[in-house]
Amino acid sequence: MSEAYGVVLFFTTSSAIRGEKVAKRQGLRVKLIPTPRQLSSDCGMALRFAWRDADDVRRCLEEAGVENDGLHRI
Amino acid sequence: MATYLERFGGNPGRSGHRLSVAAGRAVYEARETVAEFFGAPDPLRVIFTPNATYAINLALRGLLGPGDRVVTSSVEHNSVMRPLRALEKEGVDVVVARCDAAAALDPAELARAVTPGTKLVVLTHASNVTGTILPVAEAAEIARRAGALFLLDAAQTAGYLPIDVARMGIDLLAFTGHKALQGPSGTGGLILGQEVEAEALRPLCHGGTGSASESEEQPAVLPDKYEAGTLNAVGLAGLRAGIEHLTTVGLEAVRGREEALAEALREGLADVADVALYGPAEAARRTPVVSIGLPGRRLADVALRLDEEYGVLARVGLQCAPACHRTLGTFPEGTIRLSPGLNTTREEIDHTVAAIREIASA
Missing domain, CATH: 3.90.1150.10 (Aspartate Aminotransferase, domain 1)
Known part of the structure; x- marks a missing residue:
């Protein structure tokens, strides 16, 4: 069975990069990918993570004050 | 810069492929380096521009409109004077506080010019002709007391004199990368202090940002609101290297x-x-x-x-x-x-x- 993933959407590239940095510093396995079309028509990037890490990802973004447009399961 | 050209070369934030992400990271690292160097409240309050002149124009044109009052000094560079004279023709009230024959500004002279209701005080940190340092701490306090914002043109001092936006009460800081910061030409920026609301500052240029692409309106979020068009990512990689070198030397x-x-x-x-x-x-x-x-x-x-x-x-x-x-x-x-x-x-x-x-x- 393939692993379930989620993505964090951001309003700006700067926030996406910042989110990646913050999550990696916490040892979370994340990757910046093109935003999935079903979630947004945006041409920007989103941060992919394993869905089982959702709580940790949410917490570390919140603690660092990284503005985002929510976590979405894909 | 060589690393950027050889290995990244992508357009920051325009796609999700690895080169674009690498370019985005290079820009973001520069943003963090600049924010830390100037004591900015948040890296996203660092707006990158091609030079200090653009940053000053963004601040002046973004804040001032007909009927507004702005105070400056009599030793300003044309990067401040020309946009102010242009705004004057559009109905902005421009007041010039006199400096002495050594280009020094007496804070009392400035205080007299900054009457209540003044919207903005804009000063160069130091004269580009004589090097005379202007009284920034006093000017920030004078502006604050009058309820005005304070814009500092640090083209002559960034990378030479210590500057801390939060501690020094600077609301907007314009800087260039190609002088004492040891960066390449084509880099610069405007830092927005915590007091400056993005709603109160109009963008100078509208266009693509890689964000909110579904909308034909300029996004309202920082820094994208003010960074339309492809950034000078390779230059910003160089600016970061310049500041790091400067920090190493001290x-x-x-x-x-x-x-x-x-x-x-x-x-x-x-x-x-x-x-x-x-x-x-x-x-x-x-x-x-x-x-x-x-x-x-x-x-x-x-x-x-x-x-x-x-x-x-x-x-x-x-x-x-x-x-x-x-x-x-x-x-x-x-x-x-x-x-x-x-x-x-x-x-x-x-x-x-x-x-x-x-x-x-x-």
């Missing part, structure tokens, strides 16, 4: 070294008959630029001889600051400006003094 060491060179230059030139020196006598009141005059000589000819016969490269004339030269009494002839930098040697200073002595005595 601002205090840079200042100690350059101040000593400027002092040696001034002392040497003070002994040369006919040479007029401008700016305050005390070194601590100046950045390391030395402006001189030679009464009765055509300065452009002197500068050409310095270049062709002695290999000394100087900026001659009005240095884009006619207001400052009117204040000094050196308009329209201007001055010859010599600026020791991070890599200038003591031998080069002695050589310069000897060259000017020869030309002056001929």
Whole structure:
């Protein structure tokens, strides 16, 4: 069975990069990918993570004050 | 910059592929480096622009409209004066506080000009002609008391004098990368302090940002609201490297070294008959630029001889600051400006003094 993933959407590239940095510093396995079309028509990037890490990802973004447009399961 | 060109080369934030992400990271790292260096409240409050002039225009045009009152000094560079004179024609009330003959600004003079209801106070941190440092701490306090925002043009001082946006009460800081920050040309920015609401600052340029692409309106979020169009990512990688180098050397060491060179230059030139020196006598009141005059000589000819016969490269004339030269009494002839930098040697200073002595005595 393939692993379930989620993505964090951001309003700006700067926030996406910042989110990646913050999550990696916490040892979370994340990757910046093109935003999935079903979630947004945006041409920007989103941060992919394993869905089982959702709580940790949410917490570390919140603690660092990284503005985002929510976590979405894909 | 070489790493960027060889290995990344992508467009920051325009896609999710690895080169675009790498470019986005390079820009973001530069944003963090700049934010930390200037004590910015948040890296996303660092707006990158092609130079200080663009940053100043963004601040002035973004904040001021007909009926608004703005106060500046009489030693400003044209990067401040020209946008202000253009805004004046559109109904902005522009007030100029007089500086003295050494280009120094008396805080009391500024306080008199900054009446309640003033929207903005804009000052250069130091004169680009004489190096005279303006009273930033006092100006920030005067602006705050009048309910005005304070914009500082740090083109002459960023990378030489310590600047902390939060601690010094600076609401907007305009800087350029290509001077003391040791970065390449085509880099600069505007830092927004915590007091500045993005709603109150109109963008100067609209266009693609890689974000909110579904909308034909400019996004309202920082920094994208003010960063339409592809950024100079390779230049910003260089700006970051420049600031890191500066931080390694240490601002205090840079200042100690350059101040000593400027002092040696001034002392040497003070002994040369006919040479007029401008700016305050005390070194601590100046950045390391030395402006001189030679009464009765055509300065452009002197500068050409310095270049062709002695290999000394100087900026001659009005240095884009006619207001400052009117204040000094050196308009329209201007001055010859010599600026020791991070890599200038003591031998080069002695050589310069000897060259000017020869030309002056001929």
